[in-house]
Amino acid sequence: MDFKKCFVLFFLLTILPWMKISAQTWIVPDEAKTKVSPFIFTKETAEKGQSIYQKNCQSCHGIPRQNNPAKIIPDPGDPAAKKYQSQKDGEMFWKVTSGKTPMPQFQNILSEEERWNVISFVRSFNPEYIQPQPETRAGFSGKIIKLSINYIPDLKKIKVIAMEVTKDKKLIPSQGDKIILSVKRYFGEMQFGDPKITNQSGFALFEAPVDLTGDKEGKIELTARVDDPTGKVGDALAAAILAIGKPNTAPSLIASRAWWSTRKMAPVWVIATFSFAVIIVWGFIFYILLSLRKIRRIDL
Numbered sequence: 001m002d003f004k005k006c007f008v009l010f011f012l013l014t015i016l017p018w019m020k021i022s023a024q025t026w027i028v029p030d031e032a033k034t035k036v037s038p039f040i041f042t043k044e045t046a047e048k049g050q051s052i053y054q055k056n057c058q059s060c061h062g063i064p065r066q067n068n069p070a071k072i073i074p075d076p077g078d079p080a081a082k083k084y085q086s087q088k089d090g091e092m093f094w095k096v097t098s099g100k101t102p103m104p105q106f107q108n109i110l111s112e113e114e115r116w117n118v119i120s121f122v123r124s125f126n127p128e129y130i131q132p133q134p135e136t137r138a139g140f141s142g143k144i145i146k147l148s149i150n151y152i153p154d155l156k157k158i159k160v161i162a163m164e165v166t167k168d169k170k171l172i173p174s175q176g177d178k179i180i181l182s183v184k185r186y187f188g189e190m191q192f193g194d195p196k197i198t199n200q201s202g203f204a205l206f207e208a209p210v211d212l213t214g215d216k217e218g219k220i221e222l223t224a225r226v227d228d229p230t231g232k233v234g235d236a237l238a239a240a241i242l243a244i245g246k247p248n249t250a251p252s253l254i255a256s257r258a259w260w261s262t263r264k265m266a267p268v269w270v271i272a273t274f275s276f277a278v279i280i281v282w283g284f285i286f287y288i289l290l291s292l293r294k295i296r297r298i299d300l
Contacts, residue, residue, distance in 0.1 A: 035090035036132045041120040049121030080125035111237035147238035158206040173202025184221040214245030
């Protein structure tokens with residue numbers, strides 16, 4: 001057996017399996033595993049989670065119990081499967097929050113409540129699931145803040161209000177919080193202006209956009225969140241759609257063939273190159289298989 005054949009065999013038997021295992025490794029910090037939902041899962045929270053799941057998760061994970069996830073690596077898995085359900089709530093929440101390629105990071109897309117609602121929906125497929133008590137195991141002693149976004153037409157300013165939830169479930173103004181305001185764009189979120197600190201009344205004012213383009217009606221989607229790297233403030237996120245931008249009269253970005261368009265509207269040369277590359281890869285795979293067959297015959 002010559003050196004080339006030995007190398008091919010070594011690559012197939014060792015390197016490829018290792019790459020697949022490495023891609024599927026997802027280590028969750030121990031402190032994250034103990035995190036639990038701040039509220040009891042109910043039929044209502046599961047229904048809310050279903051709507052969020054269908055919009056943000058179903059394209060990759062598929063429909064629960066139908067075992068039809070997207071054909072990508074690592075395998076997203078069916079949320080109703082036993083392997084997926086064997087995780088703790090904290091593990092699920094950490095993965096949804098932090099993300100890992102190709103799964104996006106949902107921390108700045110979904111609020112903490114929305115992420116727990118998704119987990120509530122996922123747990124509805126497990127008849128043996130027993131939810132940990134939120135009051136005894138949540139273990140969070142920091143501030144819990146609720147955010148809201150309003151527009152003040154007279155001042156042409158965007159007002160973000162931060163209210164702290166006290167232990168007796170009352171709302172009081174939260175002062176000194178660093179608020180980051182972002183606007184949704186085609187390829188993600190763009191920070192809007194500099195961060196602002198909430199005043200004694202619990203609100204921060206941002207200048208309304210002047211030249212920012214929205215949809216056909218001038219609507220733009222804004223997201224506000226508390227920037228707290230210390231972890232002393234619970235996840236706080238608010239979203240709002242306001243008609244404060246310029247109406248977009250330009251044709252859609254996916255109306256013509258372009259790099260960023262849909263698969264069917266990609267440039268012809270890109271489709272041709274990709275197809276040719278796929279043929280080359282499969283040809284190489286068949287060449288390796290034939291080489292292995294010849295090696296086996298030689299050994300026999």
